[in-house]
Amino acid sequence: MCYKKEYSKWLLSEYFDSETKEELISIKDDENEIEERFYKNLEFGTGGLRGKIGAGTNRVNKYTIRRATAGLCEYIKKSFGKENNRIVIAHDNRYKSREFCIETAKVMAENGIKSYIFDDLRSTPELSFAVRYLKCTMGVVITASHNPKEYNGYKVYDSNGGQICIEVADNIIAEINSIKDYSAIKVKSYDEYLKLNMIEVLDNSVDDAFIDAVKEQIVNEDIVCKYAKDLKIVYTPIHGTGLMPISRVLNECGFKNLSIVEEQTIHDPMFSTVKYPNPEEISVFDMAKKLSDKVGADIIMGTDPDCDRVGLIVKNKKGEYKVLNGNQIGSLMVRYILENMNGNIPSNSVIIKTIVTSELGAEIASKYGVETINTLTGFKFIGEKINEFEKTNEKHFIMGYEDSYGYLIGTHARDKDRVVSALIICEIAAYCKSKGISIYEYMYDTYEKYGYYSDKLKSIVIEGKKGVEKISEIMTYLRNSDPNEIGFNDLLEIKDYKNGIDGLPKSNVLKFIMKDKSWLAIRPSGTEPKIKIYFGAKSDDSIEDSDRKLNSMYENIMNIIESI
Structure with a gap:
């Protein structure tokens, strides 16, 4: 693609509006910025679009949204026929999310596909639920999840409510790539499509059904009935979609002692109270910790803008705040759920996790005779497995989870669900309170019973065209190097998922497994300009020994990457 030619086309064509042209004129003297915005079309990946908001073919704007749609x-028309197709669309609080939602619906309507949209922002797990509940052909959610405020995105869901699989994504990509002329995509006004009933704004019935489905996932009714009222909770939606569903479900289940960070209930697309709207970042909880000190909270929870990730802060015996990571939370959920099934665990039960998730949950599951199935990174692969089990009745699904704060208990959705996760976390906290311990102490009791596991994630952000090249160079170097020469002297096995192994689809992931069962995995992110490195270590002796192994691996791989 000739970026200068595309830039001129966008400036001169009558199709693009004045706001777009003014933005492009403002960068006319910045050759690098023009190239970055127009050297390619924004790529539609296996889940959809994600990128910086702005004018240009390599940005998220109403024109690239129209093209993707x-x-x-x-x-849809080629796969399902031209009649009776319906889609449901949700969006978060990000800049232009509502506009992009409406643009998506307008293009659908122009193509004879009816859209259901919500009256305001809704969470990603509710969108996943709504696809199934409304019996839609597909679904779309406008969000960039936990990315910085400059980003927005577009995720596509299949009729099962899960993110589209690789084969479907490839077919959609082929259709998108065949569209060379943006101006060929015509739309009418939003009001016109409303009158034609090609766009319908949903009432609260979907909300009610979703909340009811979440409440059904309570594990131990007695614990909730007896102790929910005593648990003191601080919650922040970090300006996003979680406020309504989480506050509602907790209140309706008896968790009445809920304090919410009011400053972060505002649907602020600038996320002005935090640096990044990511519950994996401890700094997003600064306001929540102050509120917790005031009310004497037992736990602090926070969800990202589209409410598909939840972060958790708890207290130790000394009353100090401690952060539990995604692997720890997932492992505790596995333990609590299996312990409270009271021996009524079906013989064909499974949990599902990703290949970069800690092995602690799998160790716990094995003690209860529960199988662990591994998938590639991305919750869509977990969703696919749930669909498979639902059709064949071969396995009984208990829960699915991944290291990046993603969990699903129940089959009401096919994507990670922070609403049900928040409910189960609060149930676990109530259980711990009934025993006179904190969740933090429950975590260490888990280590003593099942082994000491340490884990860590390192993300290296490398933006722009050069960043893509650098990430590729790192992967090529590690893939082609002698393990002994790069410091993996105690290596047991290398798993290169690029070749399609362990019955999984091909994926650009390398995993190095050591003789002591420590491991590290490295992969480019599928949604952000970064490369991710995952570390896992285990010790039978102490958490300090496990941490030592982890830090040794970390120092080794970082020295290698810095030398490339």
Whole structure:
């Protein structure tokens, strides 16, 4: 693609509005910025679009949203026929999310596909639920999840409510790539499509059904009935979609002692109270900790903008705040759920996790005779497994989870659900309170019973065209190097998922497994300009010994990457 030619086309064409042209004129003297915005079309990956908001072919704007939707429409019509197709669309609080939602619906309507949209922002797990509940052909959610405020995105869901699989994504990508002329995508006004009933704004019935489905996932009714009222909770939605569903479900289940960070209930697309709207970042909880000190909270929870991730802060015996990571939370959920099934665990039960998730949950599951199934990174692969089990009745699904704060208990959705996760976390906290311990102490009791596991994630952000090249160079170097020469002297096995192994689809992931069962995995992010390195270590002796192994691996791989 000739970026200068595309830039001129956007400036001169009558199709693009004045706001877009003013933005492009403002960068006319910045050759690097023009190239970055126009050297390619924004890529539609296996889940959809994600990128910086702005004018240009390599940005998220109403025109790239229209193009993606036009391609999706063609896929729908070719795959499902031209009649009786319906789609449901949700969005978060990000800049232009509502506009992009409406643009998606307009393009759908112009192609004869009816859209259901919500009256305001809704969470990603509710969108996943709504696809199934409304019996839609597909679904779309406008969000960039936990990315910085400059980003927005577009995720596509299949009729099962899960993120689209690789084969479907490839077919949609082919349709999108066939659209060369943005101006060929025509739309009418939003009001016109409303009158034609091609766009319908949903009432609260979907909300009610979703909340009811979440409440059904309570593990131990007695614990909730007896102790929910005593648990003191601080919660922050970090300006996003979690406020309504989480506060509602907790209140309706008896967790009445809920304090919410009011400053972060505002649907602020600038996320002005935090640096990044990511519950994996401890700094997003600064306001929550102050509120917790005031009310004497037992736990602090926070969800990202589209409410598909939840972070958790708890207290130790000394009353100090401690952060539990995604692997720890997931492992505790596995333990609590299996312990409270009171021996009524079906013989074909499974938990599902990703290949970069800690092995602690799998160790716990094995003690209860429960199988662990591994998938590639991305909750869509967990969703696919749930669909498979639902059709064949071969396995009984208990829960699925991943290291990046993603969990699903129940089959009401096919994507990670922070609403049900928040409910189960509060149930675990109530259980711990009934025993006179904190969740933090429950975590260490788990280590003593099942082994000491340490884990860590390192993300290296490398933006722009050069960043893509650098990430590729790192992966090539590690893939082609002698393990002994790069410091992996106690290596047991290398798993290269690029070749399609362990019955999984091909993926650009390398995993190094050591003789002591420590491991590290490295992969480029599928949604952000970064490369991710995952570390896992285990000791039978102490958490300090496990941490030592972890830090040794970390120092080794970081020295290698810095030398490339």
